[in-house]
Amino acid sequence: MSNEQQPPKRPNPRVLSGFRDFLPAQMRVRQQVTGMLRDIFERFGYEPLDTPTLEAIEVLQGKIGQDEKLLYRFTDHGGREVGMRYDLTIPLARVVAMHANDLVLPFKRYHMGPVWRADRPQRGRFREFWQCDADVVGTKSVIADAEGVAIYNAVLAGCGFTDYAIRVNHRAVLAALAPYAGLPDTDAVTLIRAIDKLDKIGPEGVKGEMMERGIPERAAERVLELVGFTGANDAVLAQMNGLLADIPAAQAGLDDLARLFDYAAALGVPEGKALVFPALARGLDYYTGPVFETYVPEGGVGSLGGGGRYDQLIGALGGRDLPATGISVGLERLLVVMEERGMAGATESVTQALVAILPNDDPRHALALATELRAGGIRAEVTLDPKRNLMQQFTYAERKGIPYVLIAGSDERAANTATVRTLATRAQQQIPRADLAATLHRLLNG
C-alpha cells in the first residue's frame, strides 16, 4: 500500500453482459422487420397493446414455473416488491382481467417489446430481448388457430425465406401417444420428450431413448409408427385417424387439424407450407389444442417461433377464464438469421441525399435545397461543418453510406438546377430543380 493518492480510476464505459446497444445500422434492420411484423399483424386485424416494464410482484410470481429465478426483481422506493416484464402473456392475462368489462371479445392483440430474463448470456441469447406476439382471447374457433399459421407464413415469406414450413400438431395427438402405445399416462412426458428429438437423432435414436427410460420396445415402435408418417396432410391425417380410431379426444383433435389446414389454405398459405407434423412436441402444460412451430431447414436455422391454443392459461394467470390462441415470433433469432444469410436489406444510412455546402458559400442556399427535397419526401441532410471542402463532404457521405450528394453552386443556381453525384459511380448529372425529388426517388428505387 502506498501513501500516494491515486487519481480516481475512471471506469471504462461499458454495456452490461447480456444487454446491447443498437447502433443505427442495426436499428434500421430491427425497424424494418418490426415494421413488417406490425403491418402483417394489423392486416389480420390484431390491435396494438403495450404494458409497463415493471409489474407488482404478485402479478408475476407463481406464474413462471422453475424459471422464476430468472425474474429481475427488486424493492422500489415505496417498499413495493416489483419485477421486470418476463414475457408478454402474463401482462395479457392481467389486461384481460382488469378490462373484462370494456374489452370487445374476441380480443385480438399484438404486442412487440422487450422482456428481461437474468439468464446466462450466450450466442443469440440475451438478458434483454424482444418478443413479438399476436394472440386472440375469447374464441375457440379453429379459424383463429389457422390465422396464426397464416401470419407465420406471411412473416417468413415477407422476410425472404422460401424453404420454410410451419409444422402443426395437436395436443390431443400428444396426449394419445401413451394410451395408443398401451402405456399409462405417467409415461406421456417420457414419450413426448423423446419424439421431440426425432429431427436430431432419427427414429432409431428416439427408440433407443424411450427404451433406456423403460418403455417396452413394442410400445416404442407403436409411438414411432404414429409420429413417423410423412406426406400430404390429408394422407397423414387419414393414416393417423385409422390408428387412433379408439381414442375420441384424438379424433376430435385430428378433425381440428383438418379444418385448420383447410382454413389456412383459404387464408393464402401455399400448398406444402403448413404441414402436419405429429412429432412436434410443445409444452403439454401450456397448450390445449393445435400447436405450431416454424421450421427453416436450410443452414441449421431451425425454429423462428411457435405457438398454439392455450385455453386454460389466461384464467390460470389471473385473467378471466377465456380460451386463447396465438403465436410468438422470435425477433432476435430472426434478425441473426437474416443477417447471417444476407437477407436484411436496410443497412444503409437513413439519409438518402447529402446537400453539400460549397466552402465560403452562404449555407442558406443548401438549407433551402434540403428543405425542398424533404418536402418532396427525400431524407436529406446538409453538411454541418461548412469548412469542409467538397472532397471531404463526398468522403463523409461515403463513410455514412449516403448514396447521393447534391451540389448547387452559383452556376447551378443561375440555371435553376442542381448537380446530382452518385457516389458509387462518381457520375454527375445536372437536373432541373423542380425535378430533383422525383429524380432521386427514381434513382433510389432503381
Place this chain on the structure above:
Amino acid sequence: MSNEQQPPKRPNPRVLSGFRDFLPAQMRVRQQVTGMLRDIFERFGYEPLDTPTLEAIEVLQGKIGQDEKLLYRFTDHGGREVGMRYDLTIPLARVVAMHANDLVLPFKRYHMGPVWRADRPQRGRFREFWQCDADVVGTKSVIADAEGVAIYNAVLAGCGFTDYAIRVNHRAVLAALAPYAGLPDTDAVTLIRAIDKLDKIGPEGVKGEMMERGIPERAAERVLELVGFTGANDAVLAQMNGLLADIPAAQAGLDDLARLFDYAAALGVPEGKALVFPALARGLDYYTGPVFETYVPEGGVGSLGGGGRYDQLIGALGGRDLPATGISVGLERLLVVMEERGMAGATESVTQALVAILPNDDPRHALALATELRAGGIRAEVTLDPKRNLMQQFTYAERKGIPYVLIAGSDERAANTATVRTLATRAQQQIPRADLAATLHRLLNG
C-alpha cells in the same frame, strides 16, 4: 385471531402507480405520433439508436445531480449494481465514448423510448414515460442548432397546432444579465430564476422578486429592459446588441442567434414561428449556446419540449469531449394535449373491414375474401365465431369501431361480388369482387 383458515386472498390484478397499460385506442395514437416524429427526424438525416433498459450503475451515478434519488437501482443476480435508464442523454454519451473510432462525426441520432424515474406520480407525470430526442454530436455549426428549431416547427405543425412558437435564447445572453446590470456573477442565478417567471407574474412581479432577493431596483430595471424587448427578431436583436455592446461574449451569442434565425427560415420555418425570447431561462449548468423551447399559448398548454447546445456535457458524462446540440419532444405531454384538444385522429380500430361469415356457411369463402382484401392493402378481419348471426356481427364491428362489414353469401358469390355495408349509415352496396379493395380504399380516404 381466529383458528379458521382463511382462503388465500387472490390479489386484484393491478398496475403499479405511475405506470400505464396502453390499450389499442391509446396505442394507435402513440404509434401515429411516434411514427410522425420518426419520419421528421429521418427527413433531417437523424439515424435511429437504442440502448439497454439497464446500465451498470457507474454509467449513471454522479451524472444526474440532485434527482439521482429518483433512479431505479438494484443489485442483479450476479451482484452487480444496476440502474434503469433515467434519460437518453447519458446513454448517448456512453455510446459516443464506446464507439469513438467507428462513429462518423457529426453523429446525428434520434432515440425514442421509455425512461424511468421514481417520481411522485401526478397528472401528466409518470414513473415510466417516453422521451423522444434528436441530437447532433461533433459539430459547433449553428446550422445544427437551426435544425433543432426546424424539427420543432415540423413536429408542432405536423400535430396540427397553428398557434405555436419556438422561443429562442442564448446562454451568452443569460450570462450577460449580471454584468449588464452591474452585478457580480454570483447574482446570475437569482436573475435567471426571476426572469423565468416573466410569463406567469409579469414584469412588476419579476422586479419585485429580484428586489426581495436583494437586487437593487435600478439593476432589476436594467435586466427587465434587456429581456423585455418584443417584436421582429431583427429589431429585438439590434436593440439587445446596442445594450450589450461592451460584452463580447454576448455579442458573439447574438451573432449566433442572427444566423440561427436566417438558417431556420431557409429550413422552412415560417415567419413568426421562431422568436427571440431573451427571458427564456434554461439550465445554465447544462447549455452553452442557443437554447430553445416550444410554446403553445392556447389553453395553458405551455411547453412541449426544449433543447439547445451543450458543448461540455458529452465529455462530462463520460463521452469524448465533443460539442453537441439537440432537442427533446415531450411525448406524454404532447399526447395529453392532443387528446384534450381533439387533435388525435387515430382512435378507431386497426381493422378497416370485417368479413362476415353467414351462419352455416363454409367459412372458407369469407377467409378467401379476407385474403384478397389483405393482398389489396386492406386491414381485414373475419368473424371468429361463425355461430353469430349477421346482426351480432354488425354489433361486434360497431363496438370495435370497424367502419365496414363485407358480406359474400351464395348470391354475391354467384355474381362475383360482395356487399359492402357502411355501419355508420347502414347503407349497403354490391361491388364487383375485383374492385373491392380499391372501393374500400376510396371509402376510407373519403
